[in-house]
Amino acid sequence: MPTPKRLARTAGALYLLMFLGVFSHLVVRAGVRVPGDATATVANITADPTLFRLALVADIAMATAWVFIGIALYRLFQQIDRHATAILVFVAVGAGMILTNLVLHQAALLVATDHAFDAIASDELVLLLLDLHAHGYTLAGIFFGLWLLPIGYLGYRSGLLPKVLSIMVLVSGASWIVDTLAIFLFPELPGPVRGILRAPTAIEFWLFGYLLIKGVRTPGRDALTPAEVDA
Numbered sequence: 038m039p040t041p042k043r044l045a046r047t048a049g050a051l052y053l054l055m056f057l058g059v060f061s062h063l064v065v066r067a068g069v070r071v072p073g074d075a076t077a078t079v080a081n082i083t084a085d086p087t088l089f090r091l092a093l094v095a096d097i098a099m100a101t102a103w104v105f106i107g108i109a110l111y112r113l114f115q116q117i118d119r120h121a122t123a124i125l126v127f128v129a130v131g132a133g134m135i136l137t138n139l140v141l142h143q144a145a146l147l148v149a150t151d152h153a154f155d156a157i158a159s160d161e162l163v164l165l166l167l168d169l170h171a172h173g174y175t176l177a178g179i180f181f182g183l184w185l186l187p188i189g190y191l192g193y194r195s196g197l198l199p200k201v202l203s204i205m206v207l208v209s210g211a212s213w214i215v216d217t218l219a220i221f222l223f224p225e226l227p228g229p230v231r232g233i234l235r236a237p238t239a240i241e242f243w244l245f246g247y248l249l250i251k252g253v254r255t256p257g258r259d260a261l262t263p264a265e266v267d268a
Contacts, residue, residue, distance in 0.1 A: 041113055041197065042252030048109040049249025054102035057095040062174060065092035066142075070167045075160035078167065082149040093142050100132040107132075107184065113253070114191040123187040131180025138173035141166045175220055182213025185241060197253040198244075205240045212237035 039047070065088055071077040082089050107128030114121035145166040148159050189206035192198030198206075216234045219226055 039112070044109050044113040045197075045248040045252040048106045048113070049245045049247075051102045051106045051109065052245035052249070055099055055106075057102075058099040061092035061095040061099070065089060065095075066167065066171070070164070070171070072168075075164040078164050079149045079160045082146060082163065086146060086150055089142075089146050093139055093146075096135060096139055096142070100135045103128055103132050103135075110188060113197070114187075114195065117195045117197075118191055120187055121191060124184055127180050127184035127187070131177050131184065134173065134177045134180065138170055138177070141170035141173065145170070175217060178213050178217035181238075182210040182217065185210030185213065185244075188244070198247070199254065202244060202247060205237075206244050208237050209240035209244075212240075 069078060069081040069089065071081065107124050111121050111125045114124070145163045148166065149163045151159070185206050189203045189210060192206065193200055193203035212234060216231070216238065219231065219234055
């Protein structure tokens with residue numbers, strides 16, 4: 038059976054694959070999609086459709102890695118608290134949303150490269166599909182936040198993670214949720230305010246850097262035992 042440190046380091050190593058999402062969403066799609074300009078968007082896709090396909094594969098790999106990270110962390114915390122199941126639930130829903138949302142990505146590629154469509158109508162449809170995909174990707178941010186909450190909670194109660202780090206992970210999770218809701222509730226929110234709301238989300242890099250390098254702590258006298266947690 039894998040040791041707690043091995044499970045933690047496995048989760049930390051797999052987290053590196055999550056950066057594939059940065060490539061696909063913030064590099065490829067952000068570079069292709071020109072808000073309000075359907076013709077330019079289609080031209081960008083057709084200029085390098087292979088890159089657009091690679092972005093889809095990168096998102097698939099990212100979502101799959103997220104599921105395996107959830108499994109590793111569930112196994113890490115399951116003997117300490119039954120609430121560890123929440124990690125799996127939130128990851129499964131979030132990864133499912135990302136994968137389902139990729140249908141819009143693929144549809145945009147098919148329409149952009151299929152010359153059977155009317156040129157003007159198809160250009161507008163491609164931009165609409167990418168806009169919808171962007172909204173779906175943003176919605177998944179709710180679950181990027183929710184899955185961090187049980188990790189912070191369990192890390193704090195078990196003593197497997199430093200208490201300061203556990204608290205900051207809870208802050209990061211709450212930040213993901215608040216920022217995502219703010220995007221839809223207050224679309225005209227000034228950029229600096231959005232930046233403040235979003236800033237704590239970067240704390241999760243600290244978490245997975247800690248898991249990758251340190252693993253987990255060996256619970257000492259200040260940590261709760263499984264029996265104490267259940268009580």
